[in-house]
Amino acid sequence: MPTLQQLRYLVAVSETLHFRRAAERTHVSQPTLSGQLRELELTLGAQLVERSRSRVLMTPIGSEIAERAKAVLRDVGEIVELGKQGRGSLAGTLRLGVLPTLGPYLLPTILPEALKAYPKLRLYVREGMPQALLDALDEGGLDLLLFPLPVAGADLESARLFREPLLVAAPTGHPLARRRFAERADLKGETVLTLERGHRLHDQVAELCREMGAKLTPDYEGTSLDTLRQMVGMGMGLTFLPALYVRAEMASDPLVAVRPFRTNAPSRDIGMIWRRKSARGKEYMALAEVVRGTLKRVPEVTAMG
Numbered sequence: 001m002p003t004l005q006q007l008r009y010l011v012a013v014s015e016t017l018h019f020r021r022a023a024e025r026t027h028v029s030q031p032t033l034s035g036q037l038r039e040l041e042l043t044l045g046a047q048l049v050e051r052s053r054s055r056v057l058m059t060p061i062g063s064e065i066a067e068r069a070k071a072v073l074r075d076v077g078e079i080v081e082l083g084k085q086g087r088g089s090l091a092g093t094l095r096l097g098v099l100p101t102l103g104p105y106l107l108p109t110i111l112p113e114a115l116k117a118y119p120k121l122r123l124y125v126r127e128g129m130p131q132a133l134l135d136a137l138d139e140g141g142l143d144l145l146l147f148p149l150p151v152a153g154a155d156l157e158s159a160r161l162f163r164e165p166l167l168v169a170a171p172t173g174h175p176l177a178r179r180r181f182a183e184r185a186d187l188k189g190e191t192v193l194t195l196e197r198g199h200r201l202h203d204q205v206a207e208l209c210r211e212m213g214a215k216l217t218p219d220y221e222g223t224s225l226d227t228l229r230q231m232v233g234m235g236m237g238l239t240f241l242p243a244l245y246v247r248a249e250m251a252s253d254p255l256v257a258v259r260p261f262r263t264n265a266p267s268r269d270i271g272m273i274w275r276r277k278s279a280r281g282k283e284y285m286a287l288a289e290v291v292r293g294t295l296k297r298v299p300e301v302t303a304m305g
Contacts, residue, residue: 001043009033047061090118130199148270165260166268167246168261169228174238192237193239195222225242244300
């Protein structure tokens with residue numbers, strides 16, 4: 001029978017298509033990894049990897065077996081976590097995924113209280129684009145996501161954490177900068193900048209532009225919230241910025257004015273997401289309560305049960 005370690009090696013090769021990088025990822029020497037893969041092929045009676053001096057390719061059956069191996073390794077990880085439940089509250093390493101438009105501005109607020117509540121908890125944090133994080137969660141590479149809701153998926157469980165307003169940012173010379181509040185009608189006909197495609201915020205801003213009669217510029221798509229702010233300061237248009245970003249990064253910017261909406265303010269709902277079969281589901285719910293308690297002291301957002 002194949003061993004779990006052999007399956008880990010196969011998955012690493014399928015993801016890197018490179019023996020040296022796969023060996024580094026799995027913390028073994030390249031000859032060890034290569035030898036174990038040959039043994040796996042002998043055990044299964046099938047060629048899984050095409051080897052040449054210039055490249056590595058997966059055979060069709062090798063790709064299929066690697067995909068199934070990911071599910072097996074994920075399930076084994078869940079069994080290990082289930083065994084840890086008897087040891088007490090949330091402890092050990094938690095692999096957390098978060099969006100770059102959220103993590104740097106949320107984590108410094110919530111992590112101190114979370115680690116105080118769970119002193120034996122260690123965090124591994126990965127930033128990434130939405131689909132990459134969802135894929136990593138599904139494959140078992142991540143345990144938990146801080147992520148915009150809702151998210152479709154029968155295999156996912158979620159807990160709402162908070163609602164975060166989106167504020168409009170304008171150059172200081174713009175008429176909006178002379179007002180305390182913005183109205184949705186103020187955006188009609190305005191040019192709006194947003195992040196590149198693939199970000200949840202891109203899709204939300206595009207929808208807001210359709211609702212408000214604004215024009216989403218096709219000439220520029222930002223790679224970060226900081227670049228959007230800089231482009232607004234240069235007079236290229238308006239944009240929408242999340243409240244936690246404004247709180248963390250815009251205490252003083254002489255080129256950009258940020259205004260909340262007086263009524264019907266756009267916002268995004270943020271929650272925790274994990275696999276429905278995760279053995280740590282109850283612990284994640286308890287962690288969500290700790291996070292909500294912390295966010296009740298942050299006036300820029302609204303904690304949600």
